[in-house]
Amino acid sequence: MSSKQGPGPNKKGPLRPGATVRRRGGEPRGAQQPAARTSWDPLATWYNGWMGEGGSEYHRQLAVPAVMRLLEPESGEQILDVGCGQGVLAPHVSSAGGRYVGLDASPRLLDLARKAHGRKGLFVLGDARQIPSLREIESQSYDAVTFLLSIQDMDPLEPVFSGAAWALKAEGRAVLLLTHPAFRVPRQSGWGWDEGRKLVYRRIDRYLTPLPVPMNPLGGNGSGVVTRSFHRPMSHYVNGLADQGLLVEHMEEIPAHKLNVAGSTTRAANLARKEIPLFVALRARKIRHAPDNGSRQPA
Ligand SMILES: C[S@@+](CC[C@H](N)C(=O)[O-])C[C@H]1O[C@@H](n2cnc3c(N)ncnc32)[C@H](O)[C@@H]1O
Incomplete structure (x- = not known):
């Protein structure tokens, strides 16, 4: 990418509803073309059904x-x-008075988003690893960037965090919520019941090694296409944000609202549920421009 000197906040004005999103210097995207291989487009129908109106129980409660x-x-x-x-x-976000823009790589999920929430926000098709190349997203124009259960579906982290930092105003926030990587490692962790000690424990088989994890194709569209989720240790998130000038200033570790473990007592499951978090949420603040942030030009 070549350089552009410190583009100011959103010189083109706010996004318009129904705007066609083009990559800078490129043709309009095909309507049904997922923008990244990690897009949940093949899972869109299943995911929408699982989420239902207002989100899954986990979304609503936690x-x-x-x-x-x-x-x-x-x-x-x-x-x-x-x-x-x-x-x-x-x-x-809209009820709180915020002006919401959603970005996703899945055309089908975006169609559903526009149908359900078209009046509450604007929805843009694009790859989170290429935010600076999206014509409709301007440098230093957002007060906050959120990743709600999405960052673990994106790879690699570096262009995603650098694009988020690029889009943020000075002192803007990045809020990430993810399944807690220290305790929930897909296929490499699980609950157990210790009959002797009468306690529910969590077993972690691997943690420090990053792992791409194939998504369960249960919800697929029958094409056999799956996407991947990416396990990484916490340090990759904290240090990856810091590398882009986004310093973590707050962290919450959030327990599940319910837990059943085969063979265990309710009391033991409840104790474990309260001790071992399901999600972690981070808020980072943009305290400086990373070396090339704020000075990007179309690819
Ligand atoms: C688990 S879903 C979460 C969606 C939503 N935030 C929620 O909580 O319901 C992960 C989302 O990330 C999107 N995604 C994955 N890789 C992406 C990328 N490179 N660029 C943009 N979106 C991506 C997927 O299409 C999917 O919609």
């Missing part, structure tokens, strides 16, 4: 309230939701 707590949106703030899916966060 994830959305935590993101809103850390986000603390003020009226008129511009919020970019990266990996927005079918737009579950849009009505919450």
Whole structure:
């Protein structure tokens, strides 16, 4: 990428509803072309059904309230939701007076988002690893960027965090909510029941090694296409943000609201549930420009 000197906040004005999103210097995207290989387009119908109106139980009870707590949106703030899916966060940001823009790589999920929440926000098709190349997203124009259960579906982290930092105003916030990588390693961790000690424990088989994990194709469209989720240790998130001038200033570790473990007592399951978190949420603040942030030009 070549350089552009410190582009100011959104010189083109706010996004228009129904705007066609083009990559800078490129043709309009095909309507049904997923923007990244990690797009959940093949899972869109299943995911929308699983989420239902207002989001899954986990979204409603835990994830959305935590993101809103850390986000603390003020009226008129511009919020970019990266990996927005079918737009579950849009009505919450909009009710708080924020101006919501959702970005996702899945055309189908974006169609569903526009149908359900078209009045609450704007939805943009694009790859989170190429934010500076999206014509409709301007440098230093967002007060906050959110990743609601989406960052673990993106790879690699570096261009995603650098694009988020590029889009943020000075002192803007990045709020991430993810399944806690220290305790929930897909296929490499699980609950157990210790009959002798009468306690529920969590077993972690691997943690420090990053792992791409194939998504369960249960919800696929029958084509056999799956996407991947990416396990990484916590340090990759904290240090990856810091590398882009985004310093973590707040962290919450959030227990599940329920837990059943085969063979265990309810009391033991409850104790374990309260001790071992399901999600972690981070808020980072843009305290400086990374070396090339704010000086990007179209690819
Ligand atoms: C688990 S879903 C979460 C969606 C939504 N935030 C929610 O909580 O319902 C992950 C989302 O990330 C999107 N995604 C994955 N890779 C992406 C990328 N490189 N660029 C943009 N979106 C991406 C997927 O299409 C999917 O919608």
